[in-house]
Amino acid sequence: MGNNRFDAAAGSGTAVPELGAADIKQFDEDGYLVLPGFLPAPLVERTKAEVDHWVDSGLRERSIASAVSPEAHGIPPLMELEMEAHGRLLVHPPLLAVLAQLLGPAFAFHHLHSDRRPPGSPGKDWHHDYEQEPQGERTHVMVHALHYLGGLNASVGGLALLPGSHRQTAEKTARAHLGTVEVPGEVFIGELQPGSTVLIHSALFHTRRAAPRGESRERYMVDSSYVQGGVRWPPAKPYWRHMLGRARELGLAGDRWPDLFAEHHFTEYRPAGPASGARQGPEAGA
Ligand SMILES: [Fe+2]
Structure with missing residues (x-):
């Protein structure tokens, strides 16, 4: 395991990985774990095709409208998890196996966001994505799985993380004044x-950094997010019950994870206030 990289599943795509003690310690202390080549290539290709459809058809914009203005737009006609490959990615067995080692056996799905950013897109300021109202002690873990379908390199920019920052109680936007600049102690994942x-532990501060000479190709990123059982979490969407219900109807969890799409993990939905860093619908996180 060198260089903070998790290698056991690299290239295998389907093996159920066993995290080592060092991996679990790194996630606890530093707040992140890198899984290179974690997803099987056929799943990646099918998911990319669905992302193209999601963006090009306007379904992504439609989904954002339903999240931001539910009174005007109601429930979206399609959600990410209703697309075949996105649904499979959400419950990819090696991913759930890794999550069970980090979160324990009781955890739930929180959201799935999908995006294809055009060349030349700006970065995203330093922020975290931990859902808590108000922000307080980090007694329970929320995880964002950031899936880079096309990888990361200098043509699409990279992801910078601030190890250990998930232990601080802070608003999501507490470091937004820094923009996307390099900060002392950061880890930059550029390739x-x-x-x-x-x-990433969702409370870990991170930034999406634009490519140094401008992004020259499209950047595919899907983020799937999960929350540890034992407390109730703010849901991601006004239509969160519909979202969980569709996942159950589609049988995404199978028999192995009966709690994955259960409603009891969540509070009622409330639109996020400006101070907490708004949940603005399907904005893929990094
Ligand atoms: Fe994020």
């Missing part, structure tokens, strides 16, 4: 092969 996944 990842296609189909790689970065797991």
